[in-house]
Amino acid sequence: MSHRRGLQAADNVGRETMIKATESAESLSHVGDAPGHSEPHRVVRVRVLRQDIAGGESYWERFEVPHEPNMNVISVLQKVACQARSQDGRAVAPVAWDCCCLEEVCGSCTMLINGRTRMACSTLVDKLTAEDGEEIELRPMSKFPVVRDLVVDRRRLFRALEKVEAWVPVEGSYDLGPGPRISPEDQEDAYPLSTCISCGCCVEACPQYSKVEVVRREGESEADFEKRRTSAFDAGFVGPHAISQAMLFNSHPTGRMIADERLEALTGRGGIQMCGNAQNCVAVCPKSIPLTRSIARAGRAATVWAIKKIFDR
């Protein structure tokens, strides 16, 4: 058996940047390349709404990178970082953006691409340019404070999960045997809700969800600042993702043991009454989670619970 090559990486992420390649492009081109060939000199143009610092002024900057078959918005940003030059050739700091898994399961890389909230990893350039024209526009999400460029502070998403107690209240991790038996139907009902990646697309598209930006005051302690920020978060709409998580745990045999606490949270300040039924959330969810179904269920449960509360008084 002869093995002449190791597993050779295709140098696809910016072949033009190879400075002292140890391999010829020829021998590298066998593995992993996307099928088809890019036309020579074809470029991807992108304009990015930048902001250097939290609370700073925003400005547009244009970039141009070589086109490659099957490339996604992440690859474009990777090339922008690598060349660190604007379209007119000025040396500029690379665009900052969040990403992690690149396969649409971590929820990091949400941004406004051609005005629509979506994941940069699963947004393919060719499809985008075919639909919307040549230049791609990237903006940070508008419902969260900008940290820098396309990076936003989404901690409010996670605060909402605390608020609705999105967990199964187990006693502890000691061995107490298996969990409850669950029918395949119930599992198939719960599983899609459980695939929520906390990307924030639903709240970005929601007309009822507005930006909450709390700035630390001079001399304010970290603890006081956090308390004030949490309170501001809680005053705003909790969001479709959190309502759906509340319904997920209220349907679990153990999770529903604190169903009332979740309904209390959902009917309080920033709760389900704020939903205006625009149904944008479900339209933009990258995981196709039936968010409006969760909201409808939550609405019914909240009504029943409110009536029960009156009679229990």
Place this chain on the structure above:
Amino acid sequence: MAQSRVLVVGGGLAGLSATMRLAELGVHVDLISLVPVKRSHSVCAQGGINSVNALTRQQGDSEWKHFDDTVYGGDFLQHQPPVKEMADWGPRIVDLMDRLGVPFNRTSEGFRDQRRFGGTLYKRTAFAGATTGQQLLYALDEQVRRREVEGKVKKWEFWDFLAPVRDESGRCRGAVCQDLVTMQFRAFPADAVVLATGGNGLIYGRSTMSMVCTGSAVSRAYRAGAWYGNGEFIQVHPTAIPGADKLRLMSESARGEGGRVWVPRKPQDPRDPRDIPEAERCYFLEERYPKYGNLVPRDIATREIFDICTTDGLSVEKDRLCVYLDLTHIPRETLDRKLGGILEIYEKFQGVDPRAMPMKIFPAVHYSMGGLWVDYERSASGGMVEGALRNQQTSIPGLYAIGECDYQYHGANRLGANSLLSCIFSGLFVAPTLANVGSAAAAKQEEHSRLFEAEIRRQEDRHRRLLARTAGDENPYALHQELGNLMTRVATVVRRNDQLAAAYDEVCRMAERWERCAVSDTGNWTNQNVVFTKALGDMFPVAKLILKGALMRDECRGAHFKPDFAMPGLAATDPDAKRREAEQWCDTFEANTKRWLKSTIARCDADGNPDITYQDIDTSLIPPRPRLYGLVGGEAIEEVWKERQAAAARARGHAASQVVGSGVGG
């Protein structure tokens, strides 16, 4: 005694399970993570989690068999007690995750459903669709969030671990970390620090791993004196979707649910694959490995796919290497229910529906079997002593490692669906150990604050020097790509000494070139450019130990394959000649075991170069035996091997009775 405080670095399955249990034990936890913990790389695990279960037990399965499959699949390169302990914990862990609300797939009666994974003949794998890692991580994330609300855990998300801080005695007293938004440095004093920072796929450029898997935290601990074990053992997953930015995993569960790997018998057959008749397809895994079929261990499947494309020239496409992974014979409804998540990934990124059209896949770097060397306390029954201070402790006292970043559980090759188990197990198991470390006296803490100040100054200096480096002629992203290409070419499926030696020198030169990397962002706010450049610098010491470990290990074991040292099957057909060859094969195997069945231990010198030694392995529970999956003449070898084992056992029995007879034994 003051309340003890633990710093957990990394919020994937291992870090979160440790945090969850520590909080229960009343230990205060600071949890540091590069990303919000819910976005950790564990979400990418797809297929499932292994444990013996009520069903397999009735088919003859046991914890011992799971243990045996794991060490046999790992080519016996693991110390056996930790693996035994892990297999014993398997059922409890899956039960626990079930109680935490993980939506495992169900049978019609409402029990957890199971599927079969590679390297075993039992359906041991519990799963939640094809996003099991995500579901397990979320369950732990939820529990940790709950403890955070109770004030028992403090999360520090978007923070980077820079260095452990050691006192005069060498003991780890905490760490210095950096806020990735404000770029400020901060001391984290702790009674124990535990690294749960995952693998290092980015050293290979593109892999199935997430962008945070640079291995930088481990590299920083290694440079600070922690030993690194079995670095050369890198798992290349047989089935990934090639992509420009990432090689996306196509889970083994696709084959577990009946997926078949094939290539057209005619090289680069231009027909639509659905029009190629059965007789003209080569199901090479099924043909060569009738017992395991498409579910041979990963290292073997990877080499076969690689070979059929390179050596046999049967790649599906001419311009790039790939084979078909075919699910089209399975009903759509079943596919959506059991594999939905991964099929969507293929569809989204390739624009082709894998339910209707065979997928095109190729191997990709996937998992680091090696990692920080960690210790354990062996129990009388051959497992581990729970709560012992040595468990999961690195060579630096007070610094621990769990999950993919330790070297302890998977030997030379990891079995599918064992990583989720090892991550959760090591996280849960280390918690009582950390709780037992106890708290340092207050007087000591004052002394330590000087150590922290010194380390912060050192880190600030390094950071400032990097920010000032604007004039260099090297681009960190381009250099990273170059490193990735080199490592992928020489240190993955097939390894040759001349290439490894040359690559080692090349990486040394790259490390020098790194010193000339210019940063393009000189600001001090969310500076991803300088953070990446730092992480790149930390890749070189690990790349070097991988290459040197691979260069020095002149044998084939698990994922480490050197054709120059392969032990081919038997050529003879005549029974006597075959028998002689089998005897010789076993002689060679025994000699090789004696020479190479050892952990590779790398220690880092002041220049970031590895000093490599070898350490004996505790194989006292299951004697090492030849790994014969599909080897020609395997039956003859197995026969000879069994005779030898029986003879050795008789000899031991004889010796033991003599000792007892002479009255010396006790």
